[in-house]
Amino acid sequence: METINFEDRFQEYVDSEQKVEPKHWMPEPYRKTLIRQISQHAHSEVVGMLPEANWISRAPSLRRKVALLAKVQDEAGHGLYLYSAAETLGADRSDLVGDLLSGKAKYSSIFNYPTRSWADIGAIGWLVDGAAIANQVMLCRTSYGPYARAMVRICKEESFHQRQGYEIMLSLCRGTKEQKEMAQDALNRWWWPSLMMFGPTDKESTNSAQSMNWKIKRKSNDELRQEFIDKTVPQAEFLGLTIPDEHLELDEKTGHYQFGPIDWEEFYQVLKGNGPCNKERLEARNKAHDDGRWVREAANAFAKKTLERKGENSAA
Amino acid sequence: MENPLLSYTLFLADNSLITGQRLSEWCGYGPILEQDIALSNIALDHLGQARMLLQYAAEQKGEGWTEDRLAYFRDEKNFRNLLMTELPKGDWGYTVMRAFLYDTYHFYEMTGLLQSKDEQLRAIAQKAIKEIRYHAQWSAEWVIRLGDGTEESHQRVKGSLLELWPFTGEFFETDEAAIELNGRGIAPNYAHIRTQWKAKVEEVLELATLERPEDGWMQSGGRNGAHTEHMGYLLAEMQHIPRSYPDAQW
């Protein structure tokens, strides 16, 4: 009798470019990896609201205020889709959120940097949403169906955010001397952290190979980083801004930009919790959660009462 | 004195602007992600209405005025919004109670403006009425949920209701401009709005197991630019960038 190896069958299935759906059999490590990745992504969307929300009350025109508020609201929506995608794998949203609040779960380190000026809102849209898109366009083809479909929806909105951010930068760069300085300063501060968003180099990246095999990931960290740099450098040139990397140079042979060394020490420090805003971000999420407890309790109590009243009515 | 139509347009505009500004402070900090989104949506609606109204006011003022110049370069004493709209956001119960008292009023006000003889105000009311109806429903549902939720939520919203009540009298004040505009069929009759508002508020408060406070001394002054101490901070925060770089375009 032939023994059926589920793992092999699963790998064949994934290799044939078919989507894995919630009811399908899947290896436990595949499920765990996805829950971890999708929930981290969800947390990043939600924590990522904070640095940008910091500027809603101070946006310098009503048009910009409305656009920024709508953008941050979109990020909340992304968080929701992603928590739902994680739930299709059997995870429980309140457990996932609990892990974020306790500091056990990770979120993208980029959101542990402060937004110091209005130009940061432009730089985040342009660079941070831009880096997110590079990653997420790839994830639109990820092997897990619900995740891939969530990404398709999210990517459309992220591209819009990126254009909006770039447009803010463009207004600043075409504006007064102070505005242009503001834009350059923001680029100086957000450039390197944006490159770090793609994660450690392929040599250092431990989980990457398995994720590639399962077609959760389809490009390596270094490939994605390079794509992002190649796309972004000409955009900076168009703005008339200087990328803060003295080693940046177009390699005529390959058509790719070569770039200077990334400060991985900084990356690991921020990851460990030592970034400029790690503490604030987590405290802000915890405070919102704690302040909202009585509201959630009341909403549940009311929903229960309403259900009981309905029951009484139909019994009568 | 400004002409009555302009001062009335600014009154409507400033109510929406300051309400949108305050509500947007919740973005990122709501008690439930779904409600964070809902409230941001409502804030967006108010800001959208504010923009239409400020654009209309700018058009009336003429030469060189824009929505942004009106929002960012007017001093506190020239803002006409109701005092209630500028009060700090408080807890979630305070926010939804304020929203309920104001949205209910706003709904009847805009319903009245659907008949306005001023074409632009009528068009703005037509665009906004659907979203304003939704705001009033959303906030009424929350008042009922919290009033009839737990003992804690009941006590909290009861306190908010008592704090906010003295700011409701200002809704229905009619100055010369309002009387003149009502006579010309441009502004609704605020005495009539008051009757509708009272009936609706009583109905919802009863469902929320809350008692309607007695009408006592009512706060007043927003329309004439006599604001609470909170207004200065709100404006300082909102206006500081454009004022620091007066020549800049954003």
Ligand SMILES: [Fe+2]
């Ligand atoms: Fe997002």
Ligand SMILES: [Fe+2]
């Ligand atoms: Fe994202």
Ligand SMILES: [Fe+2]
């Ligand atoms: Fe985004």
